[in-house]
Amino acid sequence: MTIASRLLDAAMDRLGRRQKQAIAAVIDAIVLPLALWSAIALRLGEWSPDVQRFWPAFIASVVVGLPAFYAIGLYRHIIRYVGTQFGWAVLKGVTVAAAGVAAVDYLYHVPGFPRSAPMIFWVLSMVYVFGTRYLVRVYAETVARMPESAETAAVYGAGAAGVELVRRLRAGHGEAGASADVARPFPLAFVDASPALQGRVIDGLPVVAPDAIGELVTERHIRQMLVALPGVSHAERRRVIASLEPYPLHVRLLPDVQAVVSGEEAPTLRDVDVVDLIERDPVTPMPKLLAGCVTDRAVLVTGAGGSIGSELCRQILALSPRLLVLLDQSELGLFDIHRELVAHADTAELGVPVAAVLGSAGDTALFERVLGDYGVQTVYHAAAYKHVGLVEHNAIAGVSNNAFGTRRAAQAAALAGVSDFILISTDKAVRTRSVMGASKRLAEMILQALQASQPRKKGAGTRFSIVRFGNVLGSSGSVVPLFHEQIMAGGPVTVTHPEATRYFMTIPEAAELVLQASSMANGGDIFLLDMGEPVNIRELAARMIRLHGYTVRDEAHPGGDLEIRTTGLTPGEKMREELLVGNEAAEPTEHPKILRAFEIFPAWSELAPALDRLQAACDAFDVEEVRAFLGNVVEDANLGHERGADVIRLRR
Numbered sequence: 001m002t003i004a005s006r007l008l009d010a011a012m013d014r015l016g017r018r019q020k021q022a023i024a025a026v027i028d029a030i031v032l033p034l035a036l037w038s039a040i041a042l043r044l045g046e047w048s049p050d051v052q053r054f055w056p057a058f059i060a061s062v063v064v065g066l067p068a069f070y071a072i073g074l075y076r077h078i079i080r081y082v083g084t085q086f087g088w089a090v091l092k093g094v095t096v097a098a099a100g101v102a103a104v105d106y107l108y109h110v111p112g113f114p115r116s117a118p119m120i121f122w123v124l125s126m127v128y129v130f131g132t133r134y135l136v137r138v139y140a141e142t143v144a145r146m147p148e149s150a151e152t153a154a155v156y157g158a159g160a161a162g163v164e165l166v167r168r169l170r171a172g173h174g175e176a177g178a179s180a181d182v183a184r185p186f187p188l189a190f191v192d193a194s195p196a197l198q199g200r201v202i203d204g205l206p207v208v209a210p211d212a213i214g215e216l217v218t219e220r221h222i223r224q225m226l227v228a229l230p231g232v233s234h235a236e237r238r239r240v241i242a243s244l245e246p247y248p249l250h251v252r253l254l255p256d257v258q259a260v261v262s263g264e265e266a267p268t269l270r271d272v273d274v275v276d277l278i279e280r281d282p283v284t285p286m287p288k289l290l291a292g293c294v295t296d297r298a299v300l301v302t303g304a305g306g307s308i309g310s311e312l313c314r315q316i317l318a319l320s321p322r323l324l325v326l327l328d329q330s331e332l333g334l335f336d337i338h339r340e341l342v343a344h345a346d347t348a349e350l351g352v353p354v355a356a357v358l359g360s361a362g363d364t365a366l367f368e369r370v371l372g373d374y375g376v377q378t379v380y381h382a383a384a385y386k387h388v389g390l391v392e393h394n395a396i397a398g399v400s401n402n403a404f405g406t407r408r409a410a411q412a413a414a415l416a417g418v419s420d421f422i423l424i425s426t427d428k429a430v431r432t433r434s435v436m437g438a439s440k441r442l443a444e445m446i447l448q449a450l451q452a453s454q455p456r457k458k459g460a461g462t463r464f465s466i467v468r469f470g471n472v473l474g475s476s477g478s479v480v481p482l483f484h485e486q487i488m489a490g491g492p493v494t495v496t497h498p499e500a501t502r503y504f505m506t507i508p509e510a511a512e513l514v515l516q517a518s519s520m521a522n523g524g525d526i527f528l529l530d531m532g533e534p535v536n537i538r539e540l541a542a543r544m545i546r547l548h549g550y551t552v553r554d555e556a557h558p559g560g561d562l563e564i565r566t567t568g569l570t571p572g573e574k575m576r577e578e579l580l581v582g583n584e585a586a587e588p589t590e591h592p593k594i595l596r597a598f599e600i601f602p603a604w605s606e607l608a609p610a611l612d613r614l615q616a617a618c619d620a621f622d623v624e625e626v627r628a629f630l631g632n633v634v635e636d637a638n639l640g641h642e643r644g645a646d647v648i649r650l651r652r
Helices: 003-014 017-044 052-072 084-108 117-141 160-170 210-219 234-244 257-262 287-291 307-317 331-347 364-374 388-392 395-416 435-453 479-488 507-519 537-547 604-619 623-633
Strands: 151-156 185-191 205-208 224-227 250-253 298-302 323-328 354-358 378-381 420-426 463-469 471-473 493-495 504-506 526-529 562-566 594-597
Touching (some): 017 052, 017 117, 052 084, 052 117, 084 117, 151 160, 160 185, 185 210, 185 224, 205 210, 298 307, 298 364, 307 323, 307 507, 323 331, 323 364, 331 354, 354 364, 364 395, 378 395, 378 507, 388 395, 388 435, 395 420, 395 435, 395 604, 395 623, 420 435, 420 507, 435 463, 435 623, 463 507, 479 537, 504 507, 507 594, 537 562
Parallel strands (some): 151 185, 151 224, 185 205, 298 323, 298 378, 378 420, 463 526, 471 504, 493 562
Antiparallel strands (some): 526 594
């Protein structure tokens, strides 16, 4: 928007209703004589007709026309919302004005005045009066009404979703985005790949081809691209996003297209996430596997208030368990997820009771009582300390919660006759460099050893299984929200190493993986997802910068907007994450994207006394001994200590 248009807009906003009506009347006082002059010129076929002798008719067009417009109520209409009623008012007013001009000619016999001029004047007056209002309306909807803080935008997709998005944004409905730092988009054009739509004008906005985006950015100063493509595949959306990267555009997506089209919800735009960029389609769940350990069972979720635990609870509730028990030591987290689930169960009339228990899964007395009182049949153990850096500096707490908490919960589950116990693990447990990863791998070993120590008779004892996956998008501590915050703050964007890579998956995907894997467990299994190719973190940061409409500043581009700064690997961080400890390929399962691995572990007879020694070191707060123990017990671990003699033997 130009400075002049902003000043004009501000001045118009300060005018009162009477003042705006007076301006409209002045415009009509100019338009009506102009329409009569045009009518005479058309009738006589002259560009400059001599109209001085027709002055009574000109006076009549204004003296009769303006009072008629006022009496009919033309000036009570708000120009921004003109419609059918306004059209009828113009028609009536112009008819009266034309009749006034004809009456003057009839009464005064104006010399040389064309007899057909009043009829032509009637037609042109409607065109001129409508035209002036339409121009004001267009100005109001495009330039003058564009908020000071808004940014020019284009909508990629001229279908129903894109059109509805434009209308709702124009009307002032809908959230600008997930962050208050993002300027509200103001659409000026559509972009669509369909040749049938290109070149058309929809809702006053031109539709251009994707190869004209560069011209849009240059000529109309487009700053945001809103992608509204219903029903396209993940691969197609990824292709569109990739095609927008070369332009200085903040790319934003409309996630719930159907809700916007139906008018049920206001449009909430989101920024591009890593899931939109990774070269892997989301894994499609198998309904039969989702329900296997849940439907008609009493299910307990530990860590229910966390990112993974809460999503597990949401999906479990939809699978009709007999009872859902939530356990968490975070009062706020437990309160929030319990309230959400109870409200959803009531609204959807699911008839599933939801119980909330405040406490720790490592509290043996509490856990045994919960299992017995509620008759729990399936336990999803998501409670853990998972932040690598934090646990690295709080090793005792990490081991106590992740390893010993799992041991106590698993033993209590076996004692209570729980059918299935599923541990939520991490790729950081593989060839780990961190206390967090080592504590999670030790937790895996505990379950493997407990499983092997049980009777081999089919159906006897508790089935212990493990589900291992990579970084979860949207979970606390995820790198993607951090990048977004740094970009919106003006940088720099920090990465630990330019060659660091990570696997990524969404929270719903992770929860689905856990539920499906548990249905395929035989006992002692480690399940993992075929997560495709890992993502280079620095390249991810660069792409996010570009898709926010900025350029990367580096040696080759010193004039770029944002710098990517390398900070160095943090204590316990690996360059690359892995999903398998051994070199053997994982086995396929019933699900084409879920793999099963059987990794080495110690016998319970050896592991139990070793754990007692580790417990003693924790009780003595001997951090060095704890780290040395983990480095010796967990295979291929590197915690910064020289390895001593193995304290236990690992087996398959």
